[in-house]
Amino acid sequence: MSTLTSPQSELAPGACGCDKDDVCTLEDAVGQTSRGQTPFAETSSRSRVLEVATAPSRYAFEHFSRKLEFETDCSDVNSAFVSGAVDFVLLDVRSAQLYRNGHVPGAVSVPVLSISEERMMEFPLHTHFVVYCAGPHCNGANKAAIRLARLGRPVKEMIGGVTGWLDEGLTLEK
Structure with missing residues (x-):
């Protein structure tokens, strides 16, 4: 956070700053100014959580709504398959060998490095994809999502990957 030289300092939209007494001013995207909250509470009176x-609630709503535009979870994917309401293609983007060793039921093996315009031509252009890899320790799903997005394909990540799937008590198939 930048330090304001005076309470009357001008802030650009979206900027935030604190004066010498840690009184903060936030200029939101529509030019409304909030002043007076200190971002860092005294640790003796507040938990580290706060x-x-x-x-503010409107920012929380925007933030969490945006997150869900990019990701889904194992439970929601499983529910779609169980109910028959599958309106996406689930891609296992790990290696073919790892896929053979065990994968999420209903997943198609498309290793991340094989994602290309030619490879994806087998799917209609507006197919929605959900990608997953080994788990939180693996960035293969993110790399696959980037490749698909570059090809103009709608994509979400199944957070947790195989690790998350198993943590939910779900099973893999071979």
Whole structure:
């Protein structure tokens, strides 16, 4: 956070700053100014959880809604398959060998490095994809999502990957 030289300092939209007394001013994207909250509470009176102030509800709504535009979870994917309401293609982007060793039921093996315009031509252009890899320790799903997005393909990541799937008590198939 930048330090304001005076309470009357001008802030650009989206900027935030604190004066010498840690009184903060936030200029939001529409030019409304909020002043007076300190972002860092005294640790003796507040938990570390609230050491940084909670975002206003409208920002929390925007943030979490945006996250869900990019990701889904294992439970929601499983529910879609169980109910028959599968409106996406689930891609296992790990190696073919790892796929053969065990994969999420209903997944198609498309290793991340094989994602290309030619490879994806087998799927209609507006197919929605959900990608997963080994788990939180693996960035293969993110790399696959980038490749698909570059090809203009709608994509989400199944957070947790295989690790998350198993943590939910779900089984893999071979």
